[in-house]
Amino acid sequence: MTVQKLTGYVKTEQALWYWATVAIATFTAAVVFTISEDFYPWVYLRYVLGAVFVLFLPGYAFIKALFPTQVPIKLPTENLDTIERIALSLGMSLALVPIAGLLLNYTPWGIRLTPIVLSLLALTVVFSTAAIVREHEDKIRAETQPPKRE
Numbered sequence: 001m002t003v004q005k006l007t008g009y010v011k012t013e014q015a016l017w018y019w020a021t022v023a024i025a026t027f028t029a030a031v032v033f034t035i036s037e038d039f040y041p042w043v044y045l046r047y048v049l050g051a052v053f054v055l056f057l058p059g060y061a062f063i064k065a066l067f068p069t070q071v072p073i074k075l076p077t078e079n080l081d082t083i084e085r086i087a088l089s090l091g092m093s094l095a096l097v098p099i100a101g102l103l104l105n106y107t108p109w110g111i112r113l114t115p116i117v118l119s120l121l122a123l124t125v126v127f128s129t130a131a132i133v134r135e136h137e138d139k140i141r142a143e144t145q146p147p148k149r150e
Contacts, residue, residue, distance in 0.1 A: 004139075009136045010132060015132055018129075021057060022125055022128055024052065026121065028049040029053075029117050031046050032113070033117070058096045058127065060093075061123075061125075062092050064128070064131035065131035068131055097120065
């Protein structure tokens with residue numbers, strides 16, 4: 001039983017999803033701000049990354065924060081399958097992004113490209129960071145608790 005610190009855990013292979021999520025979100029924000037709308041054919045990269053950024057990443061980070069390793073309800077398996085996590089991520093993104101837009105509407109910045117991209121980037125990074133912390137805590141809890149008797 002080796003309990004690892006969070007700084008060590010984020011350097012392991014189990015935290016690869018965290019770095020991929022943050023890297024894709026950051027790269028997408030950089031692409032959106034650097035590639036103009038009339039710069040063909042590179043604008044298609046902007047469209048594809050923007051679709052992933054809006055339709056998948058915020059929901060994925062939120063679902064990962066809610067269910068880092070185990071699901072609290074009884075299922076045939078205690079972990080979310082990949083297809084379940086993808087479906088929940090799409091649905092949750094479709095719920096979170098309009099709420100972020102609605103909140104931005106009542107700020108002085110309004111609904112423009114820069115505030116939307118930055119708020120979705122912040123949302124994704126914050127939820128991803130909360131998810132990696134929860135995942136680390138679950139791993140520690142699983143290592144320190146005695147096995148359940150059946």
